Amino acid sequence: MDTAxxxxxxxxxxxxGAMSPGxxxxxxxxxxxxxxxxxxxxxxxxxxxxxxxHVAYTLVGIGFIVSQSILLFSIIKYAGAAYLIYLGIAxxxxxxxxxxxxxxxxxxxxxxxxxxQALGNGFLTNVLNPKVTVFFLSIxxxxxxxxxxxxxxxxxxxxxxxxxxxxxxxxxxxLTITHIRAAFSRFH
Numbered sequence: 168m169d170t171a172x173x174x175x176x177x178x179x180x181x182x183x184g185a186m187s188p189g190x191x192x193x194x195x196x197x198x199x200x201x202x203x204x205x206x207x208x209x210x211x212x213x214x215x216x217x218x219x220x221h222v223a224y225t226l227v228g229i230g231f232i233v234s235q236s237i238l239l240f241s242i243i244k245y246a247g248a249a250y251l252i253y254l255g256i257a258x259x260x261x262x263x264x265x266x267x268x269x270x271x272x273x274x275x276x277x278x279x280x281x282x283x284q285a286l287g288n289g290f291l292t293n294v295l296n297p298k299v300t301v302f303f304l305s306i307x308x309x310x311x312x313x314x315x316x317x318x319x320x321x322x323x324x325x326x327x328x329x330x331x332x333x334x335x336x337x338x339x340x341x342l343t344i345t346h347i348r349a350a351f352s353r354f355h
Contacts, residue, residue, distance in 0.1 A: 207339025213289025
């Protein structure tokens with residue numbers, strides 16, 4: 168696969184993955200709304216750093232699998248494609264009631280969350296989420312081939328981690344704008 172096309176593909180899939188509701192989304196929303204913009208930002212940073220952990224072991228694992236068996240790599244590649252299709256269909260079928268994860272209580276006193284704790288919340292939520300592993304494996308097996316240089320593979324991973332961090336940092340910023348925070352109080 169062409170490297171430029173790979174970056175575009177990984178970027179789009181990474182952005183859509185970041186936008187989909189899940190544990191990372193919930194923890195960033197919770198810390199942003201219940202605490203502060205700063206807490207939301209550090210939570211987003213923790214999620215982004217957690218992504219780098221997934222990138223590291225995925226790249227090492229894919230390299231090992233390719234070195235052992237092209238057949239096994241192909242099987243994982245097709246299983247990954249099937250998983251991405253499943254995720255797309257599941258996202259399209261999400262019920263409105265499932266989307267109400269944003270309905271957190273934002274009234275009352277804000278709880279101060281230290282930056283270190285917020286960073287840890289984001290990092291652990293991401294690192295301990297097994298779906299991220301499957302997601303990375305699915306993406307990388309579609310774009311990375313046996314001849315893709317390691318530095319390009321690493322750049323793909325850094326691209327996804329950066330996209331995820333930026334998405335959640337922007338989300339934290341937007342959720343802490345006064346009139347948006349007030350709109351969420353109506354879900355109470």
